[in-house]
Amino acid sequence: MKALPADLAAVCRRMQTERSVGLAVHERPDTDALGAAAGMLDLFAQLGVESRLHVDQEEILPFEERHFPLGTVIRGLPLAGLPLYALDCGSLERLALPLETWDGIVVNIDHHHDNARFGDVVYVRGEASSTSELVCDIARALELRPSLQAAEALFAGISFDTGHFRHDSASAATFDTAGWLVGLGVDVTTVFTLLYEQGSVEALRLWARAIAGARVVAGGRALVATLLLSDYAAAGASEEETEGIVDSLRSVDGVELAALVKEQSRGPRVRVSLRSSSHDVSEIAALKGGGGHRLAAGFSSDDGPVEVTMWLSSELEKRLLTASC
Ligand SMILES: [Mn+2]
Incomplete structure (x- = not known):
């Protein structure tokens, strides 16, 4: 050898x-x-x-x-x-x-x-x-x-x-x-x-719901989308068909941080995926016991999806509007 x-x-x-x-x-x-x-x-x-x-x-x-x-x-x-x-x-x-x-x-x-x-x-x-x-x-x-x-x-x-x-x-x-x-x-x-290229029409409709409802944070420097169990039902999609949504949010010009909050029917109540082009999102995930990579991380929580969305929105806003990020 x-x-x-x-x-x-x-x-x-x-x-x-x-x-x-x-x-x-x-x-x-x-x-x-x-x-x-x-x-x-x-x-x-x-x-x-x-x-x-x-x-x-x-x-x-x-x-x-x-x-x-x-x-x-x-x-x-x-x-x-x-x-x-x-x-x-x-x-x-x-x-x-x-x-x-x-x-x-x-x-x-x-x-x-x-x-x-x-x-x-x-x-x-x-x-x-x-x-x-x-x-x-x-x-x-x-x-x-x-x-x-x-x-x-x-x-x-x-x-x-x-x-x-x-x-x-x-x-x-x-x-x-x-x-x-x-x-x-x-x-x-x-x-x-x-x-x-294995997506379904139902998955595409789920993307549409996530993107249509995304919250603009810190003047467009972050996007936070939330999918509730009712969104999966309305789109006819399964809870596994969310791959790529958070990356498409992150790909928007000027967006430095993107998050997708997913309500789950089993396991922890909510799972969150975080992406960034420049900021360490594993630090944010670690605040809630999660982890991952610098530019791609996640965490789960037993708090409700709306509560987690609000927490994330204010956390991202705070980080983007201060020198800490
Ligand atoms: Mn890996």
């Missing part, structure tokens, strides 16, 4: 000596988490290691699950003592698995800048675009070529976390990795269509 950074080498060594492992991802796993999982499952298979993705009983997987080579996703913990590979997850508390009874080795592979660096082997790169990109680094270090299906899932993970290569997290290394995956046969249009 070529000279590798010590943490990457440690992960590779560990993977080569495993016999059977469990994989875990963050709660409400997104395309990057599942893309990274699909990539790791493929690498482990090539190394002759048994591996399965584990999530909690109630966890809802996004539709990509059907298109990614994830094998049989196990509902519940791996066998006691198995090494657990945590992917795309900033802290043990955010894993889509209850770990109170866990006593095995934990390998932490992630790109969140606020990662708690938990676990016995830590491969965390805050500057990486995505965990899928880190899994590609592992594949290349191990001199393994992911299968076409796994390569597509990894490309999808990178595309998703960079807003299809728009955000500044898309570095020269990211494009190099994407080029490597295209070289393995990934069809860019196929992945784009899967991720961004």
